[in-house]
Amino acid sequence: MKLVERDTELSVLEGMLDACAAGRGGAALVSGAVGGGKTALLRAFRERAAPAGAVWLQATATAADKDVPLRVVGQLLRTAGSPGADGEPAVWPLTSPVAGGVPVRGADGAVPAEVVADVFPRLCGILFARARKRPVVVCVDDVHLADAYSVECLLHVVRRLDVSRILVVLGESSGSEWDDSRTRRELLRRPVCRFLHVGALPRDGIAAMLADGRKGRRSAPPVSEFHRLSGGSPLLMRALLDDYADADRAGGAELVPGEAYERAVALCLNRSDRLTRSTAWVLAVLGPRGERAEPAELLGVPRAAGERSLRALHDMGLLAAGRFRHEAGRTAVLRRVEPPRSPRLEARVARVLYEYGASSTVLARHLVAAENVDAPWVLPALLEAAEAALARNEVGRALDCLRVARDSCADERQVLRVRIALVRAGWRVDPSAAVRYLPALTDAALAGRLTPRDMKALIGHLLWFGRADEALEVLRVVEGLGEREGLEEKEELGEVAEGAVAPGRWGVGGAGERQVVESARLWFAYGYPGVAARCGAAVAPGPYGGVGAGGRIAGLVAECGTQQRALALMASVLDQGAAGDAVVRAERILQETRPEDRTPAAGLAALVALIVADGLPEASRWCDILLAEARERRAPMWQSLFATAKAYTEIRLGELAAAEESAHTALTVVPPEGWGAAVAAPVAALLYAKAAMGRLDEAAAHLRIPVPDAAFRTPGGLLYLWARGHYHFAAGRPYAALEDFHRCGDLMARWRLDLSALVPWRSDAAQVYVSLGDDRRARSLLEEELTRPGPRPPWTRGVALRVLAALAERADRPRLLAEALDILQRSGHRLELAYAMAELSYSYWDRNEDGRARVAARKAQQLMRECGIKAPVLKASPVGAASACPPERPERPGAGRSATGLSGAELRVAALAARGYTNRQIAGALFITISTVEQHLTRAYRKLGVQRRTDLATRLNLDAEEGTGAAGCGDGLSRDCLRAG
Structure with a gap:
């Protein structure tokens, strides 16, 4: 693209070159904003100077070379040709002042005298020797980034240009610290120096660039739109033309800054000094709020420096009246420019954003990177941001917020809130990390220093790690708080309606508090049925709709969330066995819940209901859906839980290889040490699948995975005993298998959870007795299994009939087996089939x-x-x-x-x-x-x-x-x- 609106500057430079050729040397300082076209101007001048036969010595300074002595001078001499040619004095390579032991700068900041006396005259000698034959143009672009030695050397040359054929042309970016430097002021005071300012393109220049770039297109947006968005910057104008060309090819007709514009903005800022970049970053972060902010105050720099950086951003075409010309410019700064690494700056920005009413999520981004901010609003903002991050499945960001919040706590109550939040967030990634907080949180709960909702969360984590007795004590505290607060509120409000409950001091009264208590009770009733049985009717499971836990929850279903509804359904199925509409109700709960509102507890409860009620196809489909959601949320613990449920669904369906893979995934995504007492469930699935496929050596290896004693107080322990019993039987240890199966039966009877759909221990033990020839005991167990009252899935009858056929007379076997086959085929249990x-x-x-x-x-x-x-x-x-x-x-x-x-x-x-x-x-x-x-x-x-x-x-x-x-x-x-x- 050709150079536009720079004819005046080119004419001045050509005139100076003509004077140089006539023996009157000079210097020109070409100044302009980053991206303003000064480099293009210097390149055009070089093309004009070539026909005149001038020797062109070129160098471009960079920020990386700023602390390397004589780096720019070295570039100039490399372009001058072979040193010592045609009788010219050899000056290259220059002696390194650092290698010679010379200090980089003098005590007053000046270049050491040794360098001035040795290197500078040698450079002048070679330049003047070249100039005796032909004019010499010394061009240095971005001189504001040059090392101090080279700048002083150039100034040394400029002082001697009065009678010479040397033209020194220096290009600088305006708005940098170089503007106030001593060297620049002296350079501009020299009579031989001309100052040329390359300003923003006027409207006519924009029109010329648009006409040149529009060739081949029928139409374009108005020139005023390009001029407004580019601010007269040639670099930004070219980027806008590229974006418009892309839009034109896609069928669009509007000018919308895109990728090219963002890259151009990032290029401008990356070529600017640190203060200008920091100012742009502050303005981008503040957004519209930045109009009233003072960047110099935020950045901790003098007002003059802040004003200079603002002026540089305006000159680049990025700002207009203190705001970004387009949101794409602000986006480019936030996305493509590295933010300043200053905790103090982050703290200042956070304070300003809080004053202007920024959201907690915006505040947290800066508080996490800031030094400690001592303000009362910090902790609530961090906690709210952590909750929002968890809702967006950004667990890492939530943990970052909570770790900073932990350091911002002013009293014990705040510390407890943060610890509960850390446990809740960390559980998704690594549950084992929560163990260290449990003792302190338990003590606080027993002392009544936690809210009921926090206590309920604590109960779940205590149960996860097998601390059922401590969880029970916390539950009793929650129940006591609820009863006491309800009575106090009744007396204060003068309520006379029997059973009415007013909101408590925690703000969770009424139905909400009852949900907290009932939900915690259900975790006991069906998570630790042995402990629940010791607690009396208040916690022990009972018939759904009766006086047990399921009955109490049923009364609240209409006002409950998804988790309570799912738990109520699970209670119904485990109390009554295979309820007729359990599959339909479970699917309805999952279908009516948005993915973002689903919790692992709700999903697991619904899956348990589906599996126990023998809704295997539906359970398999929902396992896949919930697993995909867990992966999308990047929640390893959720993935492991749903993978375990999928493994048991696949075992029931006879898909042993798939079950092995699912169980392996569960124990890989979250290692066994993170599972607590729940580790028994995935290990049991893996053990059973491998034993069923005959890979006994591999199965035996899984027996070495530690399973805590607390696991055998949970249904997961039943599954482990069941799987281990089958392994023992397959390995030729029938009496060990009988011990495991009968232990299952004893525990299930003690817990009042004797469900064949959960563990068909009678049929399993009968199989072992058949192999041992003890037909009497086998028949007794099978008759008990077949005549037990209450609904149960048909497949349990099919398995019992299959085993019973081995004890029947020859004539009766085909009939029993035919019935078993019909049941098992309809239920989809292919392995049993x-x-x-x-x-x-x-x-x-x-x-x-x-x-x-x-x-x-x-x-x-x-x-x-x-x-x-x-x-x-x-x-x-x-x-x-x-x-x-x-x-x-x-x-x-x-x-x-x-x-x-x-x-x-x-x-x-x-x-x-x-x-x-x-x-x-x-x-x-x-x-x-x-x-x-x-x-x-x-x-x-x-x-x-x-x-x-x-x-x-x-x-x-x-x-x-x-x-x-x-x-x-x-x-x-x-x-x-x-x-x-």
Whole structure:
């Protein structure tokens, strides 16, 4: 783009060059604002000077070179050509004054005499020697940034220009500290020096630039608009033309400063001095409030310096009447210019912003970076900003605000408020960081120095870390405060209506305070049911709608928030089992709540209701939604909680690989030490999934994750015992498995939380008794499970029927299994469906229906593969001999349970042993443990009256020498499969 409106300045410079060629040297100081076009003017003058045959020596000073002695002079000499050529005195490289031990500046700030006496004359010598042949132009741009040695050297040359052919042209940016320097004043006093000011472009200049830049376009906004936004700055004008070109290509017709304009603003400021940048930053931060502010006072500089920096910003075209010409300019300063690192300045800005009524979020940005501000408004502003940051999912910013607030506290009550806020915010990222605050907060709560809402938050954190007894004491304090405050208010207001409750001194009276208390009670009733049982009817769970916790919450549902409604629904499901409309109600709660209003407690309570009520597809879908929201909020603890819920949903659906991944995610995003007593839940999910897939070594490794004793006072502890029981059973330790399952039953009975939908411990224990041959105990548990009163999910009946089929007569097994299959298929429990299908294949095999056995075996194998089980593998919940394929058919039809008195499981193991298979091969083929094989063989020896393996074939009417293979089901069990097992 061509140079416009600079003809006068060019003519002056050309005249000085002509005088120089005639032997009258001179100097010119070209001054202009940053981005005002002085560099372009110097470049145009160089092009005009080239035909005159002048030697052009060029240098450009930078802020980085300001403290490097003679850096600018060195640049000039490099452009002068080879030193010593044509008989000229050698002056380059110059001796470094620092290397020679010469001080950088003298005591009075002047250049040391050693440099003046040695270096300066040598430079003058080479310049004057060059000037004897041709005119020499010494051009230094941005001279205000040059090092002091070079500036003094240039001034030394200017003093000797009267009779010479040397022209010194210096370019400076106006509005810097250089304006008041001694060197500049002396330079301007020299008779040979001319001062040229490159001002802002007038309207005609803007019109010329617009006409040149508009070529190829049909129209453009008025010249006045470009002139107003650019302030006459050529640099900003070019940026506006670029932005308009982009808008024109996009179909827009308006002039809107964009990316190019912002880059140009940032370039102007980055080329300015520190004070000018700081002034621009202060004005950008204050915004419209800055009109009445005094930047010099804020920056702590003399008024003259502040006025100079303001003038520089006006000359650049950024400001008009003390304000940014366009919001894009202010945005560019805030986004692209590094703020001054001055805690004192931040504190001053914060005070001014507070006086002008800025929001707490704006104030906090400066208070966090400021030195300590001793003012009563600081703490409330920081606390409010922290809450706002949490609402925007900016946990890091919230913690920064709270840490500064902690240092601003004036009394103990304020310290407690900040600590509660730190615990609440830090829990999202690292719950373990909250532990150190709990003792002091608990003492304060017991002394009545916390509000009921803060106490409720404290109760949740105490329960999280297993401190249930301390949490109970805090809850009693909350209840006592509520009752006392209610009575006091009644007496003061003269209320006569029985049961009316007036607002308390905390400002949380009435329904709001009751919600706080009831919500805390529910955490006890269903989070620590053992502790709740000790607390009496006030906290212990009861029938929903009755006198228990669920009943009390039900009366408040209409006036409650999402969390209370979700907790009420969870209480209903856990009190009544599978309530008919629980799935619909849970989805309604989640659907009617905006994402920003959802809390982890509400989401988890709704998910628990969905899982217990067997709404697995809905639970899976909402787990994905809540997980995505937690990731978006950058809340690791929320992600881990919802990942754990997803893992249990996937376990119920038979998606073992996915469940393993979800549980692993939960324990990776938040390490086990951050889980407190709740760690039992994700560890249990991971343990069960790996045991069910037969990866027992990996499962055993998870048993080494510390689970605190307090976890076994929570439902998470039940899940851990359940998962560990299945691991023990799969690993061949049936009695250890029975101990875990029966401990589940004892705890659930003691807690009045005996829900098969939560942990089907009776069916699990019955499976173990079946494997041990204790049919009586197995049958007793299963009959109790099937005849228990109250609603429950159908899948629990399906599992019980599957196990019961192993104890039934041969003729009844297909009927029981068919019913179990129908229930499990409709409920979507694919893993249990696979086990039942495997049992059905054996049932057909026992009835000599080999074709149907093969079909069932293939279906069982397919289901197991879909669940993530790769045969041969040990089952997590073996029932009898639940291989995906029955063994080889005995040759004589007389063999069977009726002839030998063996159970189906014992008969299958004995038949394979009679054909010569080892215990390990039998275990691998039948999906059971080696220990279970040994137990079945022991009972078979006793019933058949034999002592050796070789006698089994005779007693079972088998020909032990035949059928060394195994072809019972075609694609199922083969010799290679047995050998691999």
